[in-house]
Amino acid sequence: MLNMESNFKVGDLVWARMKSYPAWPARILESDSQKKGQAYVYFFGSKATYGHVPNSAVVPFDSTHKDNLASCKRPDFKIALQLAEEYRQSMEQSENKETEEAESEKGEDKSNSGSPKQINKSSRKSSVESAESSSSGKGKTKRKASDSMENGPKRSRSSITTLKDDSNGLSSRSDLLNRPAVLDRPDSPTVDFANSSEVIQSKEIEPSTLKFGFLGLGIMGQRIVKNLIQTGHHVNIWSRDPKKRQSIKEQADAMGGVGKVEVYIAPCDVMKNSDIVFSCSLDPECAKKNVFGNCGVTKQDNDTLDGKGYVEMTGIDAQTSSVICEEIMSRGGRYLEAQIQGSREEAEVGSLVILTAGEKSLFVDCQSCFKAMGKTSLYLGEVGLATKVYLILQLMKGIALVGLAEGLVLADRCGISAKDIVDIFNMTELSCPYLQNKANIIINKDFKKVEQSIQNMQKDIKLALGLSDEYMQPLMMASAANEVYKHSRKLGYDEHDCACIYMKARY
Structure with a gap:
């Protein structure tokens, strides 16, 4: 030169x-x-x-x-x-x-x-x-x-x-x-009750005559409630967000379901007016507040539950589930843990997999609801088994997602199109619907379409690590994955879809 x-x-x-x-x-x-x-x-x-x-x-x-x-x-x-x-x-x-x-x-x-x-x-x-x-x-x-x-x-x-x-x-x-600004906070999820999925329409469900309560109207909760209402169940609802619960009632009434949905201002009121109550909250702390809080389901006039059922659908650990179970049963109630596996879309169309453990008679009484929520429901046995299986599955998903995100980042650094990598990935045995979906979210950077938030996924991995401590089982990959999710939360991606860990790995 x-x-x-x-x-x-x-x-x-x-x-x-x-x-x-x-x-x-x-x-x-x-x-x-x-x-x-x-x-x-x-x-x-x-x-x-x-x-x-x-x-x-x-x-x-x-x-x-x-x-x-x-x-x-x-x-x-x-x-x-x-x-x-x-x-x-x-x-x-x-x-x-x-x-x-x-x-x-x-x-x-x-x-x-x-x-x-x-x-x-x-x-x-x-x-x-x-x-x-x-x-x-x-x-x-x-x-x-x-x-x-x-x-x-x-x-x-x-x-x-x-x-x-x-x-x-x-x-x-x-x-x-080359790090972008923190993404805008995702909008609060909304559900259109005017549309009914083909899966729900194809199900032959005879709704139970029991009155069901539902605590928590988050990403999954709103969609589960929608399917319960559309299959003819009577649902009493509560949420920390008054706008959410009122919106659901208005939409249900507009569909001709007047009287099928009632709104209450506290979990204890929902329990008082229901035969079986489902809880679908953010984390173990919220789940315990629904039971032990000042307005929890065992407070006010609910000292004696007289055979009423309580179904915990929040992603929790076995110890928390056992504590809630003891409280419910000590007041004459029945308890069932029902851990849900599936995406937001699967909750929307009613094709979740529901893992249950606890009181079998309560499992039977909830069958019409479980059919509305998912494609199958499994009874695993005593309290604690369903939560453990749930955490093990979440651990596998969380680690696989980290591998997907880091692989696409490496492809980008090598000058290889992430879309080309995903097209080839989809031709191999590595491909599965979960990772296909996450790969598309990463390519489109559509992290505001939240199926499971980074905060929620990290919570599940942390609980799985706690379970490993109980059995003295080392989990090296899980520990590394937990740090990846924690770092992503530190960057401000708490409420974005868990595929947003790509942003942490890329930038």
């Missing part, structure tokens, strides 16, 4: 070559330790660095040299080239704007007009100087240029400060981490 022009100015875009590496998109910087016959440059890329290179190894970043030097196929080179182009475009836009301002000022005040070219050069130098000023104090001891590249230019310690303060179009967000 022969240098035909050595008088580059601060801020100029150039091609710079280091020994044993291809020519790389770079930018001329000003240095307080400028070496004779060498240029001090900043190399673009996800592994950005600084270094001195001989003037003979620097040429302008123009179309002539680009045609000869931009043929490198390395993924990190492509990233660097894209960032350099974005920088060039931002500089051109800035220069055009300043030229227009200078021309408009020229007519008003000749003394301040100056040459647009001079103004641009001055502004350009000033902006670059300000961009590098923060690193001048810390960048006096720098890695030698000859050993500063491994698999592409590396980012030196001083580059972190410089990139944060780079006001020339490329901030640390796009240049260093």
Whole structure:
């Protein structure tokens, strides 16, 4: 690479070559330790660095040299080239704007007009100087240029400060981490009661004459209640969100089901007016509040339950389930844990898998409801078995999802289309409906379509790890997956779909 022009100015875009590496998109910087016959440059890329290179190894970043030097196929080179182009475009836009301002000022005040070219050069130098000023104090001891590249230019310690303060179009967000802002909070899920799925319509369900209560109207709860109402069950509902419960009643009444849905302001009122109550809350703490809270199902006039049933559908651990069971049974009630497996779509159409354990007579009494909710319901035995099976299945799903997300991130870093990877994935035995669905969410970045939130998935993995502690069973992969979900929650993705862990792995 022969240098035909050595008088580059601060801020100029150039091609710079280091020994044993291809020519790389770079930018001329000003240095307080400028070496004779060498240029001090900043190399673009996800592994950005600084270094001195001989003037003979620097040429302008123009179309002539680009045609000869931009043929490198390395993924990190492509990233660097894209960032350099974005920088060039931002500089051109800035220069055009300043030229227009200078021309408009020229007519008003000749003394301040100056040459647009001079103004641009001055502004350009000033902006670059300000961009590098923060690193001048810390960048006096720098890695030698000859050993500063491994698999592409590396980012030196001083580059972190410089990139944060780079006001020339490329901030640390796009240049260093390329991390987007935290996604908007997902909207509260709503359900259209006017539509009934073909699966529900095809089911021959004779609704029970018992009155059923339902506590919790979240992503799954609303859809389960909808199917109960559409199959003719009488449902008393409660939710912490008054708008949700009122909306469901209004929609049910509009469908001609007047009197089939009643709204109550506390769990104890729902229990008082129901024969069997389902609870479908966020986590174990919420599940216990529904029972033991000031307005829980065993409070007020519910000291004696007289054979009433309580069905816990919240994803909880076996210990919490046993505590709730003891409380319900101590007051003469019946208890059944009914853990649900399936997605939001499966809840919508009524094709969930329901795992139950506890009082078998209560399992029998709930059959018409379980048929409305899912495609099958299984009775596993004593209290605790259903929750353990649920957590084991959730653990498998959570670990598999981490593998999917990290695989798609690696494909992206290799310059391979994630869509192509998923198309090939779907042809193999690895494919399954769950991972297919999550892969599509990742490709479309449709993380606001929540089937199970990151917060909820991490809760289940944490409970599974607690179960492993009880049996002294090491779970290395589960522990690693738990940290991935925790980190994603720290980034602000709590309420997004669990496929959003891709964002943590990618950025």
